[in-house]
Amino acid sequence: xxxxxxxxxxxxxxxxxxxxxxxxxxxxxxxxxxxxxxxxxxxxxxxxxxxxxxxxxxxxxxxxxxxxxxxxxxxxxxxxxxxxxxxxxxxxxxxxxxxxxxxxxxxxxxxxxxxxxxxxxxxxxxxxxxxxxxxxxxxxxxxxxxxxxxxxxxxxxxxxxxxxxxxxxxxxxxxxxxxxxxxxxxxxxxxxxxxxxxxxxxxxxxxxxxxxxxxxxxxxxxxxxxxxxxxxxxxxxxxxxxxxxxxxxxxxxxxxxxxxxxxxxxxxxxxxxxxxxxxxxxxxxxxxxxxxxxxxxxxxxxxxxxxxxxxxxxxxxxxxxxxxxxxxxxxxxxxxxxxxxxxxxxxxxxxxxxxxxxxxxxxxxxxxxxxxxxxxxxxxxxxxxxxxxxxxxxxxxxxxxxxxxxxxxxxxxxxxxxxxxxxxxxxxxxxxxxxxxxxxxxxxxxxxxxxxxxxxxxxxxxxxxxxxxxxxxxxxxxxxxxxxxxx
Numbered sequence: 001x002x003x004x005x006x007x008x009x010x011x012x013x014x015x016x017x018x019x020x021x022x023x024x025x026x027x028x029x030x031x032x033x034x035x036x037x038x039x040x041x042x043x044x045x046x047x048x049x050x051x052x053x054x055x056x057x058x059x060x061x062x063x064x065x066x067x068x069x070x071x072x073x074x075x076x077x078x079x080x081x082x083x084x085x086x087x088x089x090x091x092x093x094x095x096x097x098x099x100x101x102x103x104x105x106x107x108x109x110x111x112x113x114x115x116x117x118x119x120x121x122x123x124x125x126x127x128x129x130x131x132x133x134x135x136x137x138x139x140x141x142x143x144x145x146x147x148x149x150x151x152x153x154x155x156x157x158x159x160x161x162x163x164x165x166x167x168x169x170x171x172x173x174x175x176x177x178x179x180x181x182x183x184x185x186x187x188x189x190x191x192x193x194x195x196x197x198x199x200x201x202x203x204x205x206x207x208x209x210x211x212x213x214x215x216x217x218x219x220x221x222x223x224x225x226x227x228x229x230x231x232x233x234x235x236x237x238x239x240x241x242x243x244x245x246x247x248x249x250x251x252x253x254x255x256x257x258x259x260x261x262x263x264x265x266x267x268x269x270x271x272x273x274x275x276x277x278x279x280x281x282x283x284x285x286x287x288x289x290x291x292x293x294x295x296x297x298x299x300x301x302x303x304x305x306x307x308x309x310x311x312x313x314x315x316x317x318x319x320x321x322x323x324x325x326x327x328x329x330x331x332x333x334x335x336x337x338x339x340x341x342x343x344x345x346x347x348x349x350x351x352x353x354x355x356x357x358x359x360x361x362x363x364x365x366x367x368x369x370x371x372x373x374x375x376x377x378x379x380x381x382x383x384x385x386x387x388x389x390x391x392x393x394x395x396x397x398x399x400x401x402x403x404x405x406x407x408x409x410x411x412x413x414x415x416x417x418x419x420x421x422x423x424x425x426x427x428x429x430x431x432x433x434x435x436x437x438x439x440x441x442x443x444x445x446x447x448x449x450x451x452x453x454x455x456x457x458x459x460x461x462x463x464x465x466x467x468x469x470x471x472x473x474x475x476x477x478x479x480x481x482x483x484x485x486x487x
Contacts (some may be wrong), residue, residue, distance in 0.1 A: 006039070006052035014055040015063040017042070022068035024419075027338035029423075030432050030455075031065060031075040032447045033083035033101035033108065038062050039447075041421070041432065044373060049358060052421065052434075064089040071454055082172065083109035094121065097165040097486060107173055125151040125159050133468065134270050137166045148471070155467040161461045167486045175446040180206060180280055180411070183443045187433070188275050190448055192485030195446040196229040197426030198484075199278040201433035204359065206280035206411075207375045208282060209435055210421030215406040218282035219360045224295070224398045225265070225274045225283075226424070227391040234384045234391075235425040236305075236478050241381055242313065244472045245322040252307050257302050265292065283410030292399055299392045312384050323378040327462040327474035330375060335382045339454040340429025342383040343478060347375035353425040366395050375462075378478040387427075399405035427478060450484030 009017065021042065023027055030041040040053045064087035066073035076087040077096035084106030098105070100118055125132075130151055137145035142188050145166035151159040171190055175183050185230040188195040200222055207214060214222075238253030245479040262272040268291035269277050275335060277285050287295075313319060334347040342382060352369040354362040370386035379442035429451025438444040459478045465472055 002368075006054055008054045008056075011055060011058070011063050012220055014040075014065075015068075016343075017053060018063065018065040018068040018072070021065065021072075021369070022317050024335065026059070028065070028069060029338075029430075030070050030098060030434070030447070030449045031072050032449070033057075033079040034436075034445055037200055038079065038085065039434070040065060041434075042302050044350075045351075050357065050421070050423070060084065061086045061088050062086070064434070066090050066092070069336075070320075071457070073133065074457065075453065082107060084367070085109065097168045099165055099168075100121050107170065110163070116457060119445055122149050122161055122162060122163075123159075127158070129153050130158065137163075137399075137470075146482050150468060150471070151242060152468055155469070156469070157463050157466055157468060160463045160471075162460060164208060164456065165486050169483075169487065171487045172445075175443050178443045180338075180441060180443070183435075183446060184279055185276060186306075187446075188278075190487070191481045192448060193233055194229065194426045194428070194431065194450075194481070194484065195273050195275045196225045196278060197424050197431050198433070199261055199276070200226055200326065201422050201424040201431045201448070202435070202446075203280045204422035205420045205425065205433040205435040206437075207420075208422060209416065209418045209437055210280075212409050212411055212412055214282040214409050216403045216406050217286075217405040218409075219404045220398050221283045221287060221407075221454070222278050223361050224287070224366075225269065225277060225401075226395050226396060226426075227398070228261060229274065230386055230427040231391045232258050232265075232281060235261065235390050237476065238309075238384050238388075239378065241366075241473065241476050242319065244476050245456045247316065247319045248314060253309050253359075257306060259440065262304060264294055267294060279408070281411050282406070284407070285408055287402070292402070295395060296399060299395055303392050304390060306385075313381070315479060319379065323381060323477075324374075324376060326470050327373045327466060327477060329374065329458050329462045333458055337454045337458055339458055340425075340451040341427070341455070342380045342387070343429065343455045343458060345371050347370065347378035347382045348373045351430075353423045353430045357423050359422075359424075361398065361411060362400065364401070365394055367394055373395070377473055380477040382396060397399070418443065428452065429455065431484075448484075448487070450481050452480035452485040455480045456485060 019107045027043045029043050036057050038056050041050055064418050066076045067089035067305050074091050076090050079085055081095050081098035107430050135148040135291050147163040149161045150157055174186055184202050187424040188199040235254045235258040239251035243251035265274050269285045293377045329347045334344055350371045367390050370383050404452045414437050416439055421434045423430050432449040434447040436445040463474050
């Protein structure tokens with residue numbers, strides 16, 4: 001196959017690589033099923049590049065990675081649900097995405113009989129004075145569904161167990177057999193707050209698969225849209241975290257700043273969220289001189305206004321009392337799970353796909369990746385604030401370097417099966433996209449991996465020892481995607 005290079009391992013070598021991950025040698029980036037195979041994407045931080053490993057599924061079974069490396073457990077539970085493959089030695093064999101409502105079990109594998117819905121066994125907790133508090137999947141606000149089972153002693157949380165999968169949409173099934181343009185649309189609807197990032201990643205994976213280089217102007221416009229999306233979401237999160245600490249003033253003002261960013265995006269690219277503007281081969285909308293001037297004016301206006309809001313946050317003792325030392329994510333767990341975005345960077349993991357897996361135009365732009373070590377809600381707030389400032393700087397650099405030229409390269413007709421993979425830095429962390437095309441150019445397999453897969457488990461650990469009333473604050477400081485995770 002042209003495009004992506006990967007290594008096929010036998011079962012013994014696969015198990016040894018899983019054991020190496022368990023010893024802390026390398027980072028797990030993705031783990032997903034395929035037709036008669038399972039793929040594992042790993043990264044050696046010293047080498048930088050990603051490596052894709054493949055093992056054949058024999059008699060419906062393969063050696064479990066989760067048995068050696070805890071971050072793989074939920075991924076392998078998802079493989080069981082979607083493909084029916086059994087990871088030998090997996091310590092947790094409960095369903096994950098399948099809530100017993102699939103028409104057929106293992107919809108991406110050999111279709112089985114209709115699955116009967118069964119009660120989901122939460123993990124037992126024993127101890128004197130413990131009680132459980134079930135929350136969700138339906139919540140009081142207009143948010144996505146997810147179930148949280150708290151075990152508490154008085155107000156102190158001693159365990160949180162999540163159950164997700166309520167917004168499973170069958171994205172990977174819908175991708176199968178889809179034309180490239182249709183698959184690109186589906187990618188942009190995986191997680192609405194990251195529509196630019198997902199379509200960016202899909203386009204780059206498709207271009208690697210087909211051996212296409214998009215025009216330089218399109219490359220810069222993509223980055224401009226990505227930074228707009230990042231700023232808008234960080235404004236929303238910064239305000240929402242403060243709101244969950246009962247400080248509505250900042251929430252109101254960041255809401256207005258976010259709205260200004262979205263209105264500017266709409267004026268410049270014809271859509272508030274910039275959905276369907278990034279496509280394989282380039283972009284669909286150009287930035288006019290008037291639009292560029294409007295973007296520059298926006299950056300000049302919002303930078304000092306945000307600086308004032310952050311100063312209020314940083315000087316309000318009652319607000320800091322809620323965020324400092326609350327919801328700490330340990331550096332040890334971050335090293336093991338390798339979460340991207342502000343979750344990892346707030347606990348000492350210096351990873352940003354724009355620098356560590358560099359792609360144009362970021363490989364020619366100047367910016368620093370902020371890193372803190374406190375690992376609490378406050379640190380995740382400060383990382384977001386610094387990233388807003390960085391994105392404003394990047395927007396200026398992108399506009400300064402924006403070349404003239406075409407917006408879209410022509411895609412060649414596929415003549416043989418090909419595959420590719422790309423990673424893009426979204427606002428909450430790295431989005432990975434694996435794509436394999438059939439000989440007729442339709443999608444044979446597409447696997448999108450949201451940053452949330454490696455962040456959700458850490459929220460369970462971060463909340464332990466905190467009070468129940470601080471869960472909304474911790475949860476919002478993570479702001480994991482339900483939809484991006486549930487696929």
